Amino acid sequence: MADSSPTHLVEGEAVAHSDNTSFVTKLDIAGHTMVADEPVDVGGTDTGPSPYGLLSGALAACTAMTLHAYAKMKSLPVTDIRVKVKHEKIHEVDCENCEQDDKAKIDRLERTIWIEGDVDDKARERMMQIADRCPVHRTLTSQIRIVTRAG
Known part of the structure; x- marks a missing residue:
């Protein structure tokens, strides 16, 4: 299946991407990048907010x-x-x-x-x-x- 993810996001839009290796999830929130994760006690690595x-x-x-x-x-x-x-x-x-x-x-x-x-x-x-x-x-x-x- 071809990737049809948006390349330009506007206010109010967000894309989350998980490579399915851990809970670490890359976020693009209207062009602002960050990561989300889970706390260590639930299996995450705590590299970002839950x-x-x-x-x-x-x-x-x-x-x-x-x-x-x-x-x-x-x-x-x-x-x-x-x-x-x-x-x-x-x-x-x-x-x-x-x-x-x-x-x-x-x-x-x-x-x-x-x-x-x-x-x-x-x-x-x-x-x-x-x-x-x-x-x-x-x-x-x-x-x-x-x-x-x-x-």
Whole structure:
């Protein structure tokens, strides 16, 4: 079969390539290259972030960028924004099938935001609300359709 992989990617497009020798996967994300891998404890070599690490990174980066744009637009004296996102699989109290399936878990993304600068409590509270408006947050909390096709 001939390789019909795209040669030029635009924003919103990504290609992953595995040579099937390890979990190390080369990524081209709209012309930006990097690798993904799995941690050593699950058989990877930890040479790059895991897919869930990339997902956490996407939410963290988008949140920081959204807050930066908001602070700039409102001329807030923000000097530093840091966002930590932790992904984990947890048992949810109300999760469907939890009683029947001990392995039933849901994904949880926990986001912690630090905003440095001389920002009053009202502006800080508003920025925390704005964090939920970042595009990646909105995507992750909306209905998603993944369409798979052969290339």
